[in-house]
């Protein structure tokens with residue numbers, strides 16, 4: 001795997017192959033782990049960070065649980081390359097912006113990534129297309145076991161896995177599901193979903209994580225509590241709630257179709273039309289229009305276009321991807337033109 | 352990340368907390384305050400907070416004040432050093448303070464040794480910075496010794512336990 005080729009491919013999790021992938025874009029589990037004999041990354045000096053990185057890089061090279069991973073030194077990457085990894089959800093924004101020796105191991109399919117020297121020494125992440133938390137857990141549990149067979153993690157009997165931030169200690173697990181909910185957003189029913197989720201201690205965020213606004217009607221649901229509940233329990237909590245939201249979104253879509261099919265058809269067709277013809281387009285508008293088109297394909301209102309193409313466009317139209325595709329640094333105005341060019345080309349080659 | 356500026360002991364302090372810690376911090380029932388008011392009268396508040404803030408982890412050197420400012424702990428041993436203060440924060444964040452879930456198969460008894468290693472590594476760093484090379488050499492030897500005894504104890508503890 002090399003960074004150049006990423007602009008021509010898309011991760012396995014974007015291929016819409018998993019269960020309920022019309023609404024559940026992806027499932028993800030991450031584990032936070034630390035080596036017992038070092039300070040946490042924010043408190044470790046460069047020498048220690050290097051030592052930590054060497055230890056963990058050799059661990060990653062041993063193909064944990066049979067996973068072949070390419071190790072990339074994030075500290076050696078250009079700002080655009082780091083940003084591209086953020087856009088692909090392979091590293092966190094924090095990991096991209098941090099200082100000091102740090103890296104990431106990534107599988108060819110992009111469904112496993114292991115960050116080294118992020119907020120914790122290790123942030124293991126497993127991604128899947130669609131609603132597939134069980135698969136995520138099975139794999140991440142095995143990877144964790146494989147690394148732990150050689151390394152002593154910071155662990156206390158009372159508090160579990162010890163992490164840099166007290167919000168993660170205990171299991172160190174973050175279970176999340178990325179949902180595409182255009183109908184619930186359109187009808188403003190989404191507020192009810194938020195309220196219900198807050199009551200059971202689940203967090204809701206926009207597509208690019210903390211603090212970011214929901215883009216393209218994507219919402220990420222994840223657990224907040226990590227201490228005092230087992231991994232299985234935390235996974236089950238999300239597993240139990242997601243089918244209700246999926247059913248709610250489906251019902252709302254059907255209601256929209258039966259009550260105002262013509263308006264809906266008009267809206268998604270116009271969105272498709274703009275994307276196919278625009279000469280300059282902002283990132284926000286792109287996300288909104290792609291969301292409509294994605295809905296249109298799922299409802300059979302748009303034909304001759306596949307969901308994976310749209311999923312990929314959400315990622316490839318982000319700023320760093322566009323600049324990598326064009327092999328040049330582009331200011332906002334030029335990016336808007338490049339984005340429109342790219343989308344036109346991709347959508348017109350389809351039909 | 353949330354950035355909060357507060358006036359404390361007549362001094363402006365910037366706090367950097369992650370979302371959930373910030374919520375706990377801003378909540379009137381938050382950890383540190385309830386900690387000091389619970390044990391004694393309101394009169395002792397300021398000085399108790401001050402005292403609490405001065406507490407330092409002998410391994411990584413972080414003070415409780417620094418933790419409050421950054422929202423990040425310095426090393427695994429901080430969970431022992433700041434146990435009292437952290438328990439209240441953990442209770443606020445998670446509603447519970449006892450781990451239920453996965454346990455590493457390798458024995459965690461080695462942890463005291465680990466904490467010792469962190470401490471020595473930091474001493475080594477400051478002795479080099481201060482050009483105390485004889486101390487540095489001595490510390491380096493102790494680290495080597497500890498690491499050797501650790502790698503002996505690190506060989507996966509009898510698998511009988513995990514089976």
Ligand SMILES: [Zn+2]
Pocket residue numbers: 165166167368369370371372373422
């Ligand atoms: Zn925090």
Ligand SMILES: [Zn+2]
Pocket residue numbers: 408409410411412413425426427428429
């Ligand atoms: Zn410490």
